[in-house]
Amino acid sequence: MGRPPxxxxxxxxxxxxxxxxxxxxxxxxxNTMPAREVLVALAExxxxxxxxxxxxxxxxKQVWNWFQNRRYAIRAKSSKAPVxxxxxxxxxxxxxxxxxxxxxxxxxxxxxxxxxxxxxxxSTAGRVITEISYTEFEAKSARDGAWYDVGTFLSHRHLDxxxxxxxxxxxxxxxxxxxxxxxxxxxxxxxxxxxxSECVAVLPGDLILCFQEGKDQALYFDAHxxxxxxxxxxxxxxxxxxxxxxxxxxxxxxxxxxxxxxxxETDYRLQQLHAANDMATSDHQKTSTDPSTTSIQxxxxxxxxxxxxxxxxAGPVSHAKISLPAQKMTPEPKTAEISNTVNVxxxxxxxxxxxx
DNA sequence: CCTGGAGGCCTATAGCGGTC
DNA sequence: GACCGCTATAGGCCTCCAGG
Numbered sequence: 390m391g392r393p394p395x396x397x398x399x400x401x402x403x404x405x406x407x408x409x410x411x412x413x414x415x416x417x418x419x420n421t422m423p424a425r426e427v428l429v430a431l432a433e434x435x436x437x438x439x440x441x442x443x444x445x446x447x448x449x450k451q452v453w454n455w456f457q458n459r460r461y462a463i464r465a466k467s468s469k470a471p472v473x474x475x476x477x478x479x480x481x482x483x484x485x486x487x488x489x490x491x492x493x494x495x496x497x498x499x500x501x502x503x504x505x506x507x508x509x510x511x512s513t514a515g516r517v518i519t520e521i522s523y524t525e526f527e528a529k530s531a532r533d534g535a536w537y538d539v540g541t542f543l544s545h546r547h548l549d550x551x552x553x554x555x556x557x558x559x560x561x562x563x564x565x566x567x568x569x570x571x572x573x574x575x576x577x578x579x580x581x582x583x584x585x586s587e588c589v590a591v592l593p594g595d596l597i598l599c600f601q602e603g604k605d606q607a608l609y610f611d612a613h614x615x616x617x618x619x620x621x622x623x624x625x626x627x628x629x630x631x632x633x634x635x636x637x638x639x640x641x642x643x644x645x646x647x648x649x650x651x652x653x654e655t656d657y658r659l660q661q662l663h664a665a666n667d668m669a670t671s672d673h674q675k676t677s678t679d680p681s682t683t684s685i686q687x688x689x690x691x692x693x694x695x696x697x698x699x700x701x702x703a704g705p706v707s708h709a710k711i712s713l714p715a716q717k718m719t720p721e722p723k724t725a726e727i728s729n730t731v732n733v734x735x736x737x738x739x740x741x742x743x744x745x
Numbered sequence: 746c747c748t749g750g751a752g753g754c755c756t757a758t759a760g761c762g763g764t765c
Numbered sequence: 766g767a768c769c770g771c772t773a774t775a776g777g778c779c780t781c782c783a784g785g
Contacts (some may be wrong), residue, residue, distance in 0.1 A: 403755085454757060628751085645751080 407435050411455055428452045526736045528557045529575035530568055536598055537606035580650035585627035588646045590658040593617055598650035599633050611636040
């Protein structure tokens with residue numbers, strides 16, 4: 390969908406005086422579409438203007454399009470309820486300690502990528518966990534409700550309720566910040582910072598870990614993706630935007646990909662996308678100008694969406710069930726830094742279609 | 746002052762439903 | 766089935782602003 394790649398020429402734009410004239414006509418028509426004759430007359434008039442004469446012929450369709458979109462924009466503006474896009478002050482305890490945030494999980498600590506399945510039984514958690522890489526887990530702090538990297542599992546115990554708890558030291562923090570956390574509810578496999586090419590794996594409805602910047606502090610909280618606006622990738626990397634709702638205060642915000650950490654449960658989507666891109670690449674070599682490559686991505690995205698529905702959504706992972714993916718998608722150190730070179734010059738990898 | 750990042754605006758077009 | 770209107774969105778470009 391959308392405008393096809395330009396033919397290389399400069400993009401057409403109406404000039405200010407033309408816009409003013411069309412706005413006047415639109416007002417005169419009470420925001421209804423003027424008659425075809427009016428549009429044709431306008432197009433001819435614009436084409437004959439000194440600025441355009443002999444250079445650019447304004448098509449009636451272009452005038453028509455302008456009216457269409459302006460009418461839509463006006464209507465959308467007037468009917469849209471004010472949407473809270475900025476971060477609202479979080480409802481939190483006054484005494485909540487202000488922590489500096491360990492930078493996106495992986496960025497703070499080199500991540501040894503474990504390919505072994507980690508399945509510590511609760512009863513042996515204390516012993517088994519000491520043998521694994523702690524940076525594979527994150528824990529939710531009861532003090533501020535935010536998620537932090539687990540630096541060390543120090544001890545474990547059982548409550549009367551039967552719920553196992555572990556004493557964790559958060560990565561980058563000292564003993565003063567140690568907390569007992571419920572394994573079943575507040576310990577899970579670490580969320581993964583998204584690279585630019587991974588934005589396609591973030592879909593509406595997803596649970597994500599989202600970087601919320603408040604006045605005094607900025608922390609990672611659980612959030613759900615309400616909508617994803619796909620945008621073309623360029624030298625800056627991913628320009629997609631995600632409307633998210635934070636679970637803890639229900640505030641909504643539009644965030645870029647760099648603030649999003651996806652759950653490891655979505656790894657399977659990337660596997661599918663990579664497989665599809667491999668196919669597209671080989672196809673591309675056969676037919677270098679095959680415009681259907683974008684449809685491959687659409688197909689893949691749709692199949693991803695289908696599988697998403699079939700998948701159990703990512704909730705707190707029971708420690709006893711944690712198992713790392715047999716094959717990691719990104720063996721490179723996971724970092725929140727967005728590669729500036731990702732996808733540039735390779736339009737077949739761009740998220741060229743909406744995923745919902 | 747220059748440069749680059751990020752957000753927003755604008756135009757073009759695809760998709761869908763309604764009407765004839 | 767053709768046509769039309771509405772809506773959503775891709776992609777290009779502009780603007781703002783922070784940092785060097």
